[in-house]
Amino acid sequence: AQTVTQSQPEMSVQEAETVTLSCTYDTSENNYYLFWYKQPPSRQMILVIRQEAYKQQNATENRFSVNFQKAAKSFSLKISDSQLGDTAMYFCAFILNYGGSQGNLIFGKGTKLSVKP
């Protein structure tokens, strides 16, 4: 069975600084996708970034980037130049790809990030 672990229940960062959120996962499969979702106080689930396991290049989306270490099964999220609007719960998620079908999206328990002015 696949599992996703976020070892940091809460983190805080000063505005304009950089913060890294950790995520590890466990699977014996080779073909999968990883996601980071953000949940602000409005509770909406918003996709932040997506990484395909077959791609060695780390995904980047503006101030958000990932450090994907496939051998270590690690998928951390780096937020640069943190802004007050980045305050949210962040969820790491994993999905298997069966090449024409897919498994189910499995979430970690989340990291609550507070950006302080």
Next chain:
Amino acid sequence: EAQVTQNPRYLITVTGKKLTVTCSQNMNHEYMSWYRQDPGLGLRQIYYSMNVEVTDKGDVPEGYKVSRKEKRNFPLILESPSPNQTSLYFCASSLLGNPRPDTQYFGPGTRLTVL
């Protein structure tokens, strides 16, 4: 506007009173899913559907039912709600990945309280 909608957004009910939470998407997505979110547990999948008339259990299906009679709608039914079903519920949808899984888009959430 492409979106997933859920109704109601908030609901307080009593034990045993049947209720339905509706979910609708306007993106012609094949895949739809229901999750519940509880503090410290993240999101856990309740049921999912790969297409019309095709549904299957997720990780926590007990006490819930679903149906998929139309592609755009995927209601969640609680036949006899109990207090342990008090939670925040999310519906999500995506294209069914071929050859790759598509990103799931989430509704705004339904806060359910069962007294």
